[in-house]
Amino acid sequence: MAIAEETTLRIILYEGEGAEKLAADERSSTLLALLEKGYAVTCAGEGKVSQADESSLLVLGRFNNGKVPEAEDVNGLVSIRFRDINGHNPEEITQLVEEERESSKAAKHGDWKPWFPVIDYDRCTNCMQCLSFCLFDVYGTDDKQEIQVQNNDNCKTNCPACSRVCPEAAIMFPKYKSGPINGDVVSDGDLNREKMKIDISALLGGDVYQMLRDRSQRSRSRFSKERDSDKALGERTKCLTKLAAEADIDIPLEVLQSLPSADEIAKKAEAANAKAEAALNAQKN
Amino acid sequence: MPEKPRILFCHCNYARVVPDEVKSSVLEGLCKSGQAFDAVADLCEMAARRDPALKRLAAGESPVKIAACYPRAVKWLFGGCQATLNGEHTEVVNMRELNAEDATNTVLNETLTPNLPADGSVAKVEGEKKI
Numbered sequence: 001m002a003i004a005e006e007t008t009l010r011i012i013l014y015e016g017e018g019a020e021k022l023a024a025d026e027r028s029s030t031l032l033a034l035l036e037k038g039y040a041v042t043c044a045g046e047g048k049v050s051q052a053d054e055s056s057l058l059v060l061g062r063f064n065n066g067k068v069p070e071a072e073d074v075n076g077l078v079s080i081r082f083r084d085i086n087g088h089n090p091e092e093i094t095q096l097v098e099e100e101r102e103s104s105k106a107a108k109h110g111d112w113k114p115w116f117p118v119i120d121y122d123r124c125t126n127c128m129q130c131l132s133f134c135l136f137d138v139y140g141t142d143d144k145q146e147i148q149v150q151n152n153d154n155c156k157t158n159c160p161a162c163s164r165v166c167p168e169a170a171i172m173f174p175k176y177k178s179g180p181i182n183g184d185v186v187s188d189g190d191l192n193r194e195k196m197k198i199d200i201s202a203l204l205g206g207d208v209y210q211m212l213r214d215r216s217q218r219s220r221s222r223f224s225k226e227r228d229s230d231k232a233l234g235e236r237t238k239c240l241t242k243l244a245a246e247a248d249i250d251i252p253l254e255v256l257q258s259l260p261s262a263d264e265i266a267k268k269a270e271a272a273n274a275k276a277e278a279a280l281n282a283q284k285n
Numbered sequence: 286m287p288e289k290p291r292i293l294f295c296h297c298n299y300a301r302v303v304p305d306e307v308k309s310s311v312l313e314g315l316c317k318s319g320q321a322f323d324a325v326a327d328l329c330e331m332a333a334r335r336d337p338a339l340k341r342l343a344a345g346e347s348p349v350k351i352a353a354c355y356p357r358a359v360k361w362l363f364g365g366c367q368a369t370l371n372g373e374h375t376e377v378v379n380m381r382e383l384n385a386e387d388a389t390n391t392v393l394n395e396t397l398t399p400n401l402p403a404d405g406s407v408a409k410v411e412g413e414k415k416i
């Protein structure tokens with residue numbers, strides 16, 4: 001995958017010995033400000049939290065007299081830093097944290113809406129339909145020839161098309177509006193409905209372009225002298241919008257408009273099919 | 286006496302699929318409770334980056350309550366990153382389906398009701414679903 005495999009900076013909101021407790025509304029507003037900037041925050045209090053790992057820790061607290069403690073990991077694996085937040089409002093705290101993040105190797109957040117397929121391996125039968133369908137190389141196989149999501153940032157935001165072609169409703173987009181694509185329980189009705197869906201692959205790769213060609217032929221005589229690229233784009237847009245609406249496939253128009261040319265689609269489809277077939281053959285052997 | 290579950294809260298930062306009033310209510314409830322908890326901005330974003338922190342959040346034998354979205358989605362957001370949640374000790378509180386009061390009470394309630402789909406199961410329910 002192209003997205004860097006980076007860890008989130010872990011922030012500890014410390015209110016124990018040597019530090020002042022925050023009022024509940026201060027704790028809440030500080031936490032909210034940090035979450036909205038993409039950070040992971042551990043609030044210390046009664047009970048357990050997740051265990052430590054090797055990621056960097058930034059400990060925030062209203063330390064007594066502003067005196068920041070000094071500590072280090074005895075194993076030398078974890079970098080621990082402390083910052084005093086006395087007199088800081090939530091916005092100032094997030095600025096302070098951002099400075100710390102920049103100086104660490106932690107991930108930067110918010111550059112990309114996390115829209116990508118999540119495979120339910122309890123349902124997946126490894127049929128490779130998603131791999132052969134997706135034109136954007138989102139899917140691939142591992143060394144056991146099992147399907148996996150390999151290039152999730154190639155996925156087109158808000159497009160759930162591959163989940164529609166999955167015969168087992170095993171592909172989820174957790175941020176999708178409705179079930180079962182959003183991860184809700186799959187009903188028999190959902191499965192039947194999925195089976196009744198048209199072949200989207202044919203729709204995108206075949207019918208659309210055939211329809212465009214037909215329309216183009218028909219209109220050539222009438223518009224031959226005034227055709228230009230804007231008109232061609234307009235025609236394509238109109239055609240795709242109509243087909244997408246008729247099919248009720250909920251693929252954003254901008255995704256349909258950004259599809260490669262018919263020839264490129266054919267090439268990509270052929271390559272994806274070959275990959276899928278190779279994976280299926282390897283499963284048999 | 287059963288062990289008190291630790292709590293993980295997902296703020297679902299990058300989409301508006303979890304109602305704001307539910308997220309706010311749960312977060313405020315946690316902040317008032319004095320209970321220790323982990324909060325993350327967005328589990329999907331972490332899963333997209335294969336964030337090693339998911340392994341930390343999934344690890345351990347202690348029971349865990351995860352305030353997020355659908356249990357099936359949460360299971361495979363973690364599972365897709367080789368950060369397997371323990372099905373017997375994990376309850377996902379679905380903030381997309383519960384109202385603010387119910388979600389907050391369920392998160393703060395110390396009783397754990399495991400609800401991840403069982404491994405290898407093909408969970409189905411009868412009847413029509415909304416689309």
